[in-house]
Amino acid sequence: MLNNYLKIYLTRTTMTNEIKVGIIGSGGIAKVHAIAYSKINFVKIVAVSDVIKERAETLAKAFNARAYTSYEKMIKENDLEIVSVCTPPFTHRDIVLDVIKSNINIICEKPLALNSREAKEMVGEAERRGLYFGVDFQNRLLPQHIKAKELLSEGAIGKLIQARFRVGYDILEAVPPSAPMREWLFDKSKSGGGVLMDIGSHWIDLSRMFVGSEAESVSAEISKNIENIEVEDNAMVLIRFKNSVHALVDVSWTQQNGQWPVELYGDQGTILCNFGEQTIVLYTKNKKYSKDGKLKVITPSLPEIGEPHEYLIGLFVNSIVNKTQPPVTGYDGYKAQEIIDAAYKSASEKVKVVI
Ligand SMILES: NC(=O)c1ccc[n+]([C@@H]2O[C@H](COP(=O)([O-])OP(=O)(O)OC[C@H]3O[C@@H](n4cnc5c(N)ncnc54)[C@H](O)[C@@H]3O)[C@@H](O)[C@H]2O)c1
Numbered sequence: 001m002l003n004n005y006l007k008i009y010l011t012r013t014t015m016t017n018e019i020k021v022g023i024i025g026s027g028g029i030a031k032v033h034a035i036a037y038s039k040i041n042f043v044k045i046v047a048v049s050d051v052i053k054e055r056a057e058t059l060a061k062a063f064n065a066r067a068y069t070s071y072e073k074m075i076k077e078n079d080l081e082i083v084s085v086c087t088p089p090f091t092h093r094d095i096v097l098d099v100i101k102s103n104i105n106i107i108c109e110k111p112l113a114l115n116s117r118e119a120k121e122m123v124g125e126a127e128r129r130g131l132y133f134g135v136d137f138q139n140r141l142l143p144q145h146i147k148a149k150e151l152l153s154e155g156a157i158g159k160l161i162q163a164r165f166r167v168g169y170d171i172l173e174a175v176p177p178s179a180p181m182r183e184w185l186f187d188k189s190k191s192g193g194g195v196l197m198d199i200g201s202h203w204i205d206l207s208r209m210f211v212g213s214e215a216e217s218v219s220a221e222i223s224k225n226i227e228n229i230e231v232e233d234n235a236m237v238l239i240r241f242k243n244s245v246h247a248l249v250d251v252s253w254t255q256q257n258g259q260w261p262v263e264l265y266g267d268q269g270t271i272l273c274n275f276g277e278q279t280i281v282l283y284t285k286n287k288k289y290s291k292d293g294k295l296k297v298i299t300p301s302l303p304e305i306g307e308p309h310e311y312l313i314g315l316f317v318n319s320i321v322n323k324t325q326p327p328v329t330g331y332d333g334y335k336a337q338e339i340i341d342a343a344y345k346s347a348s349e350k351v352k353v354v355i
C-alpha cells in the first residue's frame with residue numbers, strides 16, 4: 001500500500017511544490033482545520049465550500065481562499081492535493097467518495113460515516129487508489145494519552161487486563177440552540193446516532209488505540225433522557241478485545257461536572273489520565289520503576305504537542321510528504337464504526353454481538 005502512496009505522491013508533486021488544500025463545510029470544526037493548515041508554511045488553503053454561501057465566504061475571507069457553494073465545482077476548478085471534509089456525518093460517504101474519485105487525499109471528520117458499511121466502502125476506495133486517508137480522532141494525540149500509550153508500550157503496568165474510558169458533559173449547555181450543529185446533531189438521519197456517534201466515536205477509538213487489538217464482542221446499554229431529541233444521550237459499551245482485554249466505554253450527554261478519565265489497569269500497575277487537568281499518574285510495582293517492587297506513585301512529565309487537531313493535521317501533511325502512514329487512518333474510523341454499529345445492535349436486541 002505504501003508503495004502505491006509513493007507512486008501517486010511523486011506523480012502529483014512533479015506538478016507543484018506547494019500543497020494545495022480545500023475544505024468542505026465551513027462551520028465550527030472547519031475553522032480549526034483551516035488554522036492548522038495555515039500554520040504549515042508549504043501548505044496553502046486555496047478554496048473552501050459550504051452549502052450556505054455566507055459561511056463559505058466568511059471562512060474564505062479569513063484565509064484568503066476562494067469560496068464555493070458546490071464542493072464538486074471547488075474540486076474541479078482547483079488542483080487540490082488534500083481535502084478536509086468538515087460536514088455533518090450524513091454527507092461524509094458521498095463527499096469522501098467524490099473526493100477520492102478525483103484522486104485527492106482526505107482528512108475526514110469523525111464519525112467517519114453513518115455506519116460501518118459506508119465506512120468500509122470509503123476505506124476500500126481510498127486504498128484502491130493509493131490515497132492518504134486520515135480521520136480527525138485528535139484525542140489520541142492529547143499529551144496525557146501519548147504518554148500513557150508510551151508507558152503502556154514499555155510495560156510500565158505489565159500486561160493490560162482491563163481499561164475504562166469515560167466522558168460526560170451537558171450537551172444542551174455545550175451546544176446552545178443557536179449553534180449550527182443543532183441543524184443536524186439530534187437528527188438521527190443526519191448524525192447517525194447520539195452521544196455514541198458524537199463524542200463516543202472518539203472514546204471508542206481510544207479504546208482500540210490503547211488496547212492495541214480489535215473487538216471480538218460488544219454488549220451495550222443506551223438510553224434517552226433529554227426531551228425532544230430522537231437520539232441516545234447515554235451509552236455504556238462493554239468491549240471484549242481479541243487479546244482478552246475488557247474495556248468499558250461510558251459516554252454521557254447528561255452529566256454535570258462529568259469527568260473524562262482514561263483508566264488502564266495492568267497486572268503490575270495502573271495508569272490514570274485526567275482530561276481536565278491534562279495530567280497522568282502511574283502506579284506501578286514494575287521493577288524498572290520501583291526497585292523494591294512496592295507500589296510506587298509517579299507523575300510523569302508530558303510531551304508538549306500544542307493544539308491536538310493542529311498536531312494531527314500537521315502529522316497528516318507530514319505523512320504525505322514523507323510517504324508514511326497517517327497518524328489515524330480511515331481504517332481506524334471504520335473499525336470504530338464497526339464497534340458502534342455492534343453497540344447499537346446489542347442495545348436494541350438485548351444481546352452480546354460478536355464481531
Ligand atoms: N474532531 C472533533 O473533535 C470534532 C469537533 C467538532 C465537530 N466534529 C465533526 O465535524 C463535523 C462537522 O461538525 P461542525 O461542528 O463543524 O458542524 P457545523 O454544523 O458547525 O458545520 C458543518 C457545516 O457543513 C455545511 N454543510 C452541510 N452539508 C454540506 C455539503 N454537502 N457541502 C458543503 N457544506 C455542507 C453546513 O452548512 C455547516 O456549515 C461533524 O462530523 C462533527 O462530528 C469533530
